[in-house]
Amino acid sequence: MHGNGGDMKFFRLALLFAISTAISPSGAGQDEAPPWGRFFERLRTDQLIERLSKEAKPEDVAFVGASVIPMSAGAELLADQTVIVRGGRIDAIGPRANTPVPVGMRRIDARGKFLFPGLTDVHVHTLQTHADYLLDLLYGVTTVREMDGYPWLLRVRAAVRANRLLAPTTYVTGTILNGAPMGWYAIVVKTPEQARSIVREQKAAGYDFIKIHNVMPLPLYDAIARTAREEHIRFVGHIPHEVSVKHAIEEGQFTFEHFKGLYLDRTLTMSPEDWLGEIKGADVWIAPTLTNRRGGMTVEETRAFAASPDAQLISGRARAGWPDAMKEHDAESSRTVWTLSQEIFKKLLPVTSRFIAGTDSGGGYPNSIRGFALHDELETMESLGMPAGEALRTATTNAAIALGDPASFGSIEVGKRADLLLLDKDPLLTTRNLRDPRAVMVRGIWLDHAKLAQIRQSIVSIYAKAGADKTLDHPSPAQIDTLVAGMRALGGRGWIFNDHQLEELAGMLRAAGRNADAEAIATLSRR
Numbered sequence: 001m002h003g004n005g006g007d008m009k010f011f012r013l014a015l016l017f018a019i020s021t022a023i024s025p026s027g028a029g030q031d032e033a034p035p036w037g038r039f040f041e042r043l044r045t046d047q048l049i050e051r052l053s054k055e056a057k058p059e060d061v062a063f064v065g066a067s068v069i070p071m072s073a074g075a076e077l078l079a080d081q082t083v084i085v086r087g088g089r090i091d092a093i094g095p096r097a098n099t100p101v102p103v104g105m106r107r108i109d110a111r112g113k114f115l116f117p118g119l120t121d122v123h124v125h126t127l128q129t130h131a132d133y134l135l136d137l138l139y140g141v142t143t144v145r146e147m148d149g150y151p152w153l154l155r156v157r158a159a160v161r162a163n164r165l166l167a168p169t170t171y172v173t174g175t176i177l178n179g180a181p182m183g184w185y186a187i188v189v190k191t192p193e194q195a196r197s198i199v200r201e202q203k204a205a206g207y208d209f210i211k212i213h214n215v216m217p218l219p220l221y222d223a224i225a226r227t228a229r230e231e232h233i234r235f236v237g238h239i240p241h242e243v244s245v246k247h248a249i250e251e252g253q254f255t256f257e258h259f260k261g262l263y264l265d266r267t268l269t270m271s272p273e274d275w276l277g278e279i280k281g282a283d284v285w286i287a288p289t290l291t292n293r294r295g296g297m298t299v300e301e302t303r304a305f306a307a308s309p310d311a312q313l314i315s316g317r318a319r320a321g322w323p324d325a326m327k328e329h330d331a332e333s334s335r336t337v338w339t340l341s342q343e344i345f346k347k348l349l350p351v352t353s354r355f356i357a358g359t360d361s362g363g364g365y366p367n368s369i370r371g372f373a374l375h376d377e378l379e380t381m382e383s384l385g386m387p388a389g390e391a392l393r394t395a396t397t398n399a400a401i402a403l404g405d406p407a408s409f410g411s412i413e414v415g416k417r418a419d420l421l422l423l424d425k426d427p428l429l430t431t432r433n434l435r436d437p438r439a440v441m442v443r444g445i446w447l448d449h450a451k452l453a454q455i456r457q458s459i460v461s462i463y464a465k466a467g468a469d470k471t472l473d474h475p476s477p478a479q480i481d482t483l484v485a486g487m488r489a490l491g492g493r494g495w496i497f498n499d500h501q502l503e504e505l506a507g508m509l510r511a512a513g514r515n516a517d518a519e520a521i522a523t524l525s526r527r
Helices: 007-016 036-055 131-138 151-161 192-205 218-231 245-250 275-279 290-296 299-306 322-328 331-348 372-383 388-394 397-402 449-468 477-492 499-511 515-522
Strands: 061-068 078-086 089-095 106-109 114-117 119-124 141-146 169-172 176-178 186-188 210-212 235-237 255-257 285-287 420-423 439-442 445-447
Touching: 036 131, 036 449, 036 477, 036 499, 061 420, 119 131, 119 372, 119 397, 131 141, 131 439, 131 449, 141 439, 151 169, 192 210, 192 218, 210 218, 218 235, 245 275, 275 331, 285 397, 290 331, 290 372, 299 322, 372 388, 388 397, 439 449, 445 449, 477 499, 477 515, 499 515
Parallel strands: 061 106, 061 114, 119 141, 141 169, 176 186, 176 210, 210 235, 235 255, 255 285
Antiparallel strands: 061 078, 078 089, 114 420, 420 439, 439 445
């Protein structure tokens, strides 16, 4: 989360959205009704994803006649190519005239189309709904980095990589480390000894990165950094308030998020440090998350955006709160950060090409839509002066390097994951041509135009029907029976739930006097 406007404003927004009512065991604040409606929506979208996941299997296919944009170093557009996919990997690439298609293999006519690597969003939070993974795929995002990890997200990562769950391939940071409380959202680090212990525990648990937030006294930061080096695990995240850009680079922080440290979060002013000189030539990757500027939209702009076709992929119950959030949030601070971010980005462009595309989406922020946000990020980079080809690298080859796995994805090369977009227009001309992919392949799973349209319509329909049923916000005992039974059935088939949401629902059930149901829901957690 970006926390625009200083810590107090950040914590207010975090409580409103990402943490929401789940911090409280009762599942709701004193002045608001329990969010029953959202749990009914989550059940229905989870059931949709489960069904789609059973149907979605990797296929061996041949793309014939495509204009291939490899995005590998030094590679140029390859016209009239055949690309063969086997076992979820790219098996062969060559001119159509002399690259035979194996007998019986499915052929996809790609003449007049462009084949491009799947996109990567390096900064997401899947905290509200698993449906965000489907939104990623609809917009061509085939890889994501979860920036606040929990055991249930490690299970999601394993299920995705085994193709038991239709979702982008996931990389997961450990639970955020911070020097101040943030509810369940972060682990509070108090001593260097504890810092070292947590890093070792997160590495042993299998997380891909260590994530640091805004508040981290220098001795604790150094303990985390040095233990991460000893354990051979990258540490990433915000540059904390007490840490200079120079020191973060010296200690090996590998990705910088939101331009933290380049501007000062407490005062919303530019840092006086010579961060341009420090970043030049440094082994660090920068995720600007420029799309967070939408946090500074006016109430009127927010209402218009909430009514747009893309926003119908978000629960109406969530969208209904966006305008009020803009009233309550000091949007002026977000606009200040947006002004600073534009200046920082333009200053960095001549100094470094080590940018990566991230969005901070999925945590419940208003005006944020997973998948859509990544296109907004790329188009914003281009609008601020980054050439389209360089902007494309931020979500492909650069992202793969920053995630530590360039041999697996990020470009169209033999042996890499079959994460591919089939496009009607050349994205090298403008990143806008990435929007509305004709088809998407993720790990060899082929989602053609009709399938993408079907998924989109299914999500919109679920939210429209659930939104029209106001009884879901104050359900009858019979409706609660249906909710509990549906979740237990999913759990019995191995579904992976968000443990924090299970705790929230169990608290709501106890408050409703349904202790047996609360215990049944609590047992769905696999911590």
